[in-house]
Amino acid sequence: MNESSEDRADALFHALSDRTRRDILRRVLAGEHSVSTLAARYDMSFAAVQKHVAVLERAGLLTKRRQGREQLASGDVAAVRSVASMLDELEAVWRGRIDRIDLLLSQDNPDDPEITPKGS
Amino acid sequence: MNESSEDRADALFHALSDRTRRDILRRVLAGEHSVSTLAARYDMSFAAVQKHVAVLERAGLLTKRRQGREQLASGDVAAVRSVASMLDELEAVWRGRIDRIDLLLSQDNPDDPEITPKGS
DNA sequence: CGAACATACAACTACTTGGTTGTACGTTGT
DNA sequence: ACAACGTACAACCAAGTAGTTGTATGTTCG
Numbered sequence: 213m214n215e216s217s218e219d220r221a222d223a224l225f226h227a228l229s230d231r232t233r234r235d236i237l238r239r240v241l242a243g244e245h246s247v248s249t250l251a252a253r254y255d256m257s258f259a260a261v262q263k264h265v266a267v268l269e270r271a272g273l274l275t276k277r278r279q280g281r282e283q284l285a286s287g288d289v290a291a292v293r294s295v296a297s298m299l300d301e302l303e304a305v306w307r308g309r310i311d312r313i314d315l316l317l318s319q320d321n322p323d324d325p326e327i328t329p330k331g332s
Numbered sequence: 333m334n335e336s337s338e339d340r341a342d343a344l345f346h347a348l349s350d351r352t353r354r355d356i357l358r359r360v361l362a363g364e365h366s367v368s369t370l371a372a373r374y375d376m377s378f379a380a381v382q383k384h385v386a387v388l389e390r391a392g393l394l395t396k397r398r399q400g401r402e403q404l405a406s407g408d409v410a411a412v413r414s415v416a417s418m419l420d421e422l423e424a425v426w427r428g429r430i431d432r433i434d435l436l437l438s439q440d441n442p443d444d445p446e447i448t449p450k451g452s
Numbered sequence: 453c454g455a456a457c458a459t460a461c462a463a464c465t466a467c468t469t470g471g472t473t474g475t476a477c478g479t480t481g482t
Numbered sequence: 483a484c485a486a487c488g489t490a491c492a493a494c495c496a497a498g499t500a501g502t503t504g505t506a507t508g509t510t511c512g
Contacts, residue, residue: 234338256470290422
Protein backbone atom coordinates (compact mmCIF):
# COMPACT_ATOMS: atom_id res chain seq x y z
CA MET A 213 0.00 0.00 0.00
CA ASN A 214 2.83 2.35 0.85
CA GLU A 215 3.98 4.38 -2.10
CA SER A 216 7.68 3.87 -1.48
CA SER A 217 7.32 0.14 -0.87
CA GLU A 218 5.93 -0.19 -4.39
CA ASP A 219 8.84 1.92 -5.64
CA ARG A 220 11.17 -0.47 -3.89
CA ALA A 221 9.45 -3.48 -5.39
CA ASP A 222 9.72 -1.88 -8.82
CA ALA A 223 13.46 -1.37 -8.32
CA LEU A 224 14.06 -4.86 -6.97
CA PHE A 225 12.20 -6.74 -9.68
CA HIS A 226 13.62 -4.51 -12.36
CA ALA A 227 17.15 -5.12 -11.10
CA LEU A 228 16.51 -8.86 -11.19
CA SER A 229 14.99 -8.81 -14.66
CA ASP A 230 18.36 -8.72 -16.45
CA ARG A 231 20.41 -11.91 -16.69
CA THR A 232 23.74 -10.12 -16.47
CA ARG A 233 22.62 -8.48 -13.25
CA ARG A 234 21.38 -11.78 -11.84
CA ASP A 235 24.76 -13.28 -12.65
CA ILE A 236 26.59 -10.40 -11.01
CA LEU A 237 24.36 -10.79 -7.99
CA ARG A 238 25.22 -14.49 -7.75
CA ARG A 239 28.91 -13.65 -7.76
CA VAL A 240 28.70 -10.95 -5.13
CA LEU A 241 26.48 -13.11 -2.94
CA ALA A 242 29.20 -15.74 -3.12
CA GLY A 243 31.87 -13.24 -2.09
CA GLU A 244 33.24 -9.74 -2.46
CA HIS A 245 34.43 -8.71 -5.90
CA SER A 246 35.76 -5.45 -7.24
CA VAL A 247 33.89 -3.87 -10.11
CA SER A 248 36.75 -4.52 -12.51
CA THR A 249 37.02 -8.15 -11.46
CA LEU A 250 33.34 -8.49 -12.26
CA ALA A 251 33.67 -6.59 -15.52
CA ALA A 252 36.44 -8.92 -16.71
CA ARG A 253 33.88 -11.76 -16.69
CA TYR A 254 31.52 -10.29 -19.25
CA ASP A 255 31.74 -9.59 -22.92
CA MET A 256 30.83 -5.95 -22.60
CA SER A 257 32.51 -2.71 -21.64
CA PHE A 258 33.56 -1.88 -18.11
CA ALA A 259 31.10 1.00 -18.12
CA ALA A 260 28.20 -1.31 -18.96
CA VAL A 261 29.03 -3.62 -16.07
CA GLN A 262 29.53 -0.66 -13.78
CA LYS A 263 26.02 0.52 -14.65
CA HIS A 264 24.60 -2.92 -13.88
CA VAL A 265 26.33 -2.82 -10.52
CA ALA A 266 24.85 0.62 -9.92
CA VAL A 267 21.35 -0.67 -10.68
CA LEU A 268 21.83 -3.50 -8.20
CA GLU A 269 23.18 -1.07 -5.64
CA ARG A 270 20.28 1.37 -6.06
CA ALA A 271 17.87 -1.52 -5.54
CA GLY A 272 19.71 -2.42 -2.33
CA LEU A 273 20.76 -5.84 -3.61
CA LEU A 274 24.44 -5.10 -3.13
CA THR A 275 26.61 -2.70 -1.21
CA LYS A 276 30.07 -1.41 -1.98
CA ARG A 277 32.96 -0.63 0.27
CA ARG A 278 36.08 1.16 -0.78
CA GLN A 279 39.41 -0.55 -0.36
CA GLY A 280 42.20 1.51 -1.80
CA ARG A 281 41.38 2.22 -5.39
CA GLU A 282 38.94 -0.64 -5.62
CA GLN A 283 35.25 -0.79 -4.79
CA LEU A 284 34.40 -4.17 -3.36
CA ALA A 285 30.82 -5.21 -4.00
CA SER A 286 29.00 -7.61 -1.73
CA GLY A 287 25.50 -9.06 -2.16
CA ASP A 288 22.87 -8.29 0.44
CA VAL A 289 20.92 -11.43 1.23
CA ALA A 290 18.35 -9.47 3.23
CA ALA A 291 17.21 -7.73 0.05
CA VAL A 292 16.88 -11.09 -1.67
CA ARG A 293 14.75 -12.28 1.22
CA SER A 294 12.58 -9.19 1.05
CA VAL A 295 11.76 -10.08 -2.55
CA ALA A 296 10.96 -13.61 -1.46
CA SER A 297 8.58 -12.25 1.14
CA MET A 298 6.76 -10.25 -1.53
CA LEU A 299 6.20 -13.52 -3.35
CA ASP A 300 5.05 -15.11 -0.13
CA GLU A 301 2.46 -12.39 0.14
CA LEU A 302 1.24 -13.22 -3.36
CA GLU A 303 1.02 -16.86 -2.45
CA ALA A 304 -0.96 -15.95 0.66
CA VAL A 305 -3.46 -14.12 -1.54
CA TRP A 306 -3.81 -17.25 -3.62
CA ARG A 307 -4.22 -19.41 -0.53
CA GLY A 308 -7.05 -17.16 0.61
CA ARG A 309 -8.82 -17.89 -2.65
CA ILE A 310 -8.39 -21.62 -2.19
CA ASP A 311 -9.62 -21.39 1.37
CA ARG A 312 -12.75 -19.66 0.12
CA ILE A 313 -13.30 -22.37 -2.47
CA ASP A 314 -12.80 -25.08 0.14
CA LEU A 315 -15.30 -23.36 2.38
CA LEU A 316 -17.90 -23.36 -0.38
CA LEU A 317 -17.24 -27.01 -1.11
CA SER A 318 -17.49 -28.03 2.51
CA GLN A 319 -20.76 -26.14 2.82
CA ASP A 320 -22.17 -27.88 -0.23
CA ASN A 321 -20.68 -31.25 0.55
CA PRO A 322 -20.29 -31.71 4.29
CA ASP A 323 -18.96 -35.22 3.62
CA ASP A 324 -16.03 -33.66 1.78
CA PRO A 325 -15.55 -36.10 -1.10
CA GLU A 326 -13.43 -33.73 -3.19
CA ILE A 327 -9.98 -32.64 -2.15
CA THR A 328 -8.11 -29.76 -3.73
CA PRO A 329 -10.09 -28.92 -6.86
CA LYS A 330 -8.19 -28.39 -10.06
CA GLY A 331 -6.63 -25.29 -8.41
CA SER A 332 -3.45 -24.82 -10.52
CA MET B 333 22.19 -22.71 -16.66
CA ASN B 334 19.90 -23.43 -19.56
CA GLU B 335 19.54 -20.58 -22.01
CA SER B 336 15.77 -20.69 -22.07
CA SER B 337 15.54 -20.82 -18.30
CA GLU B 338 17.26 -17.45 -18.25
CA ASP B 339 14.76 -16.24 -20.84
CA ARG B 340 12.01 -17.39 -18.54
CA ALA B 341 13.57 -15.64 -15.55
CA ASP B 342 13.86 -12.46 -17.62
CA ALA B 343 10.16 -12.65 -18.49
CA LEU B 344 9.06 -13.43 -14.95
CA PHE B 345 11.03 -10.69 -13.24
CA HIS B 346 10.16 -8.21 -15.94
CA ALA B 347 6.46 -9.00 -15.59
CA LEU B 348 6.73 -8.46 -11.84
CA SER B 349 8.65 -5.20 -12.16
CA ASP B 350 5.53 -3.11 -12.87
CA ARG B 351 3.22 -2.21 -10.00
CA THR B 352 0.07 -2.33 -12.12
CA ARG B 353 0.97 -5.85 -13.19
CA ARG B 354 1.71 -6.90 -9.61
CA ASP B 355 -1.69 -5.54 -8.62
CA ILE B 356 -3.41 -7.38 -11.45
CA LEU B 357 -1.60 -10.54 -10.41
CA ARG B 358 -2.84 -10.15 -6.84
CA ARG B 359 -6.41 -9.88 -8.09
CA VAL B 360 -6.23 -12.88 -10.38
CA LEU B 361 -4.51 -14.95 -7.71
CA ALA B 362 -7.43 -14.14 -5.44
CA GLY B 363 -9.94 -15.23 -8.07
CA GLU B 364 -10.92 -15.20 -11.72
CA HIS B 365 -11.57 -11.83 -13.32
CA SER B 366 -12.43 -10.82 -16.87
CA VAL B 367 -10.08 -8.41 -18.59
CA SER B 368 -12.68 -5.66 -18.58
CA THR B 369 -13.43 -6.16 -14.90
CA LEU B 370 -9.73 -5.71 -14.25
CA ALA B 371 -9.49 -2.74 -16.59
CA ALA B 372 -12.29 -0.95 -14.74
CA ARG B 373 -10.06 -0.87 -11.65
CA TYR B 374 -7.30 1.22 -13.18
CA ASP B 375 -7.03 4.77 -14.38
CA MET B 376 -5.78 3.85 -17.83
CA SER B 377 -7.24 2.63 -21.09
CA PHE B 378 -8.62 -0.85 -21.56
CA ALA B 379 -5.91 -1.52 -24.13
CA ALA B 380 -3.18 -0.67 -21.63
CA VAL B 381 -4.56 -3.09 -19.06
CA GLN B 382 -5.04 -5.72 -21.73
CA LYS B 383 -1.34 -5.39 -22.62
CA HIS B 384 -0.36 -5.82 -18.97
CA VAL B 385 -2.46 -8.97 -18.82
CA ALA B 386 -0.73 -10.20 -21.98
CA VAL B 387 2.69 -9.63 -20.39
CA LEU B 388 1.65 -11.63 -17.33
CA GLU B 389 0.25 -14.35 -19.55
CA ARG B 390 3.41 -14.57 -21.68
CA ALA B 391 5.45 -14.92 -18.49
CA GLY B 392 3.16 -17.76 -17.39
CA LEU B 393 1.95 -15.90 -14.31
CA LEU B 394 -1.68 -16.11 -15.40
CA THR B 395 -3.83 -18.12 -17.76
CA LYS B 396 -7.02 -17.18 -19.52
CA ARG B 397 -10.07 -19.22 -20.31
CA ARG B 398 -12.86 -18.12 -22.55
CA GLN B 399 -16.38 -17.94 -21.20
CA GLY B 400 -18.80 -16.55 -23.73
CA ARG B 401 -17.53 -13.18 -24.79
CA GLU B 402 -15.31 -12.79 -21.75
CA GLN B 403 -11.78 -13.97 -21.09
CA LEU B 404 -11.42 -14.98 -17.47
CA ALA B 405 -7.90 -14.56 -16.12
CA SER B 406 -6.60 -16.65 -13.26
CA GLY B 407 -3.24 -16.40 -11.49
CA ASP B 408 -0.86 -19.34 -11.61
CA VAL B 409 0.66 -19.87 -8.21
CA ALA B 410 3.17 -22.38 -9.59
CA ALA B 411 4.84 -19.60 -11.57
CA VAL B 412 5.04 -17.47 -8.43
CA ARG B 413 6.68 -20.39 -6.67
CA SER B 414 9.16 -20.85 -9.48
CA VAL B 415 10.29 -17.26 -8.96
CA ALA B 416 10.60 -17.92 -5.25
CA SER B 417 12.80 -20.91 -5.97
CA MET B 418 15.11 -18.75 -8.08
CA LEU B 419 15.54 -16.54 -5.04
CA ASP B 420 16.15 -19.61 -2.93
CA GLU B 421 18.95 -20.53 -5.28
CA LEU B 422 20.48 -17.08 -4.77
CA GLU B 423 20.23 -17.47 -1.04
CA ALA B 424 21.92 -20.87 -1.31
CA VAL B 425 24.82 -19.22 -3.12
CA TRP B 426 25.11 -16.76 -0.27
CA ARG B 427 24.96 -19.53 2.30
CA GLY B 428 27.84 -21.24 0.53
CA ARG B 429 29.89 -18.11 1.00
CA ILE B 430 29.14 -18.04 4.69
CA ASP B 431 30.01 -21.71 4.99
CA ARG B 432 33.35 -21.05 3.35
CA ILE B 433 34.04 -18.19 5.73
CA ASP B 434 33.16 -20.41 8.67
CA LEU B 435 35.50 -23.06 7.34
CA LEU B 436 38.35 -20.59 7.11
CA LEU B 437 37.69 -19.41 10.62
CA SER B 438 37.55 -22.93 11.97
CA GLN B 439 40.87 -23.70 10.29
CA ASP B 440 42.25 -20.77 12.27
CA ASN B 441 43.69 -19.17 9.18
CA PRO B 442 44.30 -15.49 9.94
CA ASP B 443 45.50 -14.70 6.41
CA ASP B 444 43.83 -14.01 3.08
CA PRO B 445 40.45 -12.32 3.46
CA GLU B 446 39.70 -13.02 -0.21
CA ILE B 447 37.38 -15.90 -0.86
CA THR B 448 37.76 -17.99 -4.00
CA PRO B 449 36.83 -15.24 -6.42
CA LYS B 450 35.76 -17.34 -9.33
CA GLY B 451 35.41 -20.74 -10.86
CA SER B 452 38.06 -20.32 -13.53
C1' DC C 453 -30.93 -8.18 -37.52
C1' DG C 454 -28.63 -4.62 -35.12
C1' DA C 455 -26.78 -2.46 -30.85
C1' DA C 456 -23.90 -2.90 -27.10
C1' DC C 457 -20.24 -5.44 -25.08
C1' DA C 458 -15.55 -7.88 -24.61
C1' DT C 459 -11.46 -8.56 -26.69
C1' DA C 460 -7.44 -8.19 -29.68
C1' DC C 461 -4.22 -5.77 -32.28
C1' DA C 462 -1.91 -2.14 -35.14
C1' DA C 463 0.14 2.34 -35.26
C1' DC C 464 1.93 6.09 -32.97
C1' DT C 465 4.41 8.85 -29.11
C1' DA C 466 7.23 9.78 -25.04
C1' DC C 467 10.22 7.74 -22.13
C1' DT C 468 13.45 4.16 -20.46
C1' DT C 469 17.02 0.89 -21.01
C1' DG C 470 21.25 -1.44 -22.21
C1' DG C 471 24.89 -0.76 -24.65
C1' DT C 472 28.84 2.21 -26.56
C1' DT C 473 32.97 5.70 -26.32
C1' DG C 474 35.29 9.37 -24.17
C1' DT C 475 36.77 11.97 -20.27
C1' DA C 476 37.93 13.02 -15.49
C1' DC C 477 39.73 11.97 -11.06
C1' DG C 478 41.70 9.53 -7.14
C1' DT C 479 45.06 5.59 -5.85
C1' DT C 480 49.12 2.65 -6.29
C1' DG C 481 53.56 1.21 -7.42
C1' DT C 482 58.08 2.08 -9.47
C1' DA D 483 56.83 12.33 -10.42
C1' DC D 484 54.30 9.70 -13.36
C1' DA D 485 52.32 5.79 -15.69
C1' DA D 486 49.00 2.40 -15.01
C1' DC D 487 44.96 1.09 -12.66
C1' DG D 488 40.05 1.40 -10.81
C1' DT D 489 36.13 3.96 -10.84
C1' DA D 490 32.54 7.28 -12.05
C1' DC D 491 29.95 9.79 -15.17
C1' DA D 492 28.38 12.29 -19.36
C1' DA D 493 26.79 12.03 -24.08
C1' DC D 494 25.06 9.41 -27.44
C1' DC D 495 22.28 5.62 -29.92
C1' DA D 496 19.31 1.57 -30.99
C1' DA D 497 15.85 -1.04 -29.10
C1' DG D 498 12.24 -1.77 -25.96
C1' DT D 499 8.30 -0.22 -22.92
C1' DA D 500 4.07 1.88 -21.28
C1' DG D 501 0.79 4.47 -22.57
C1' DT D 502 -2.56 6.41 -26.19
C1' DT D 503 -6.33 6.11 -30.05
C1' DG D 504 -8.46 3.72 -33.65
C1' DT D 505 -10.13 -0.32 -35.88
C1' DA D 506 -11.60 -5.14 -36.49
C1' DT D 507 -13.78 -9.32 -34.89
C1' DG D 508 -16.63 -12.23 -32.26
C1' DT D 509 -20.61 -12.66 -28.66
C1' DT D 510 -24.86 -11.65 -26.27
C1' DC D 511 -29.31 -9.69 -26.00
C1' DG D 512 -33.55 -7.04 -27.24
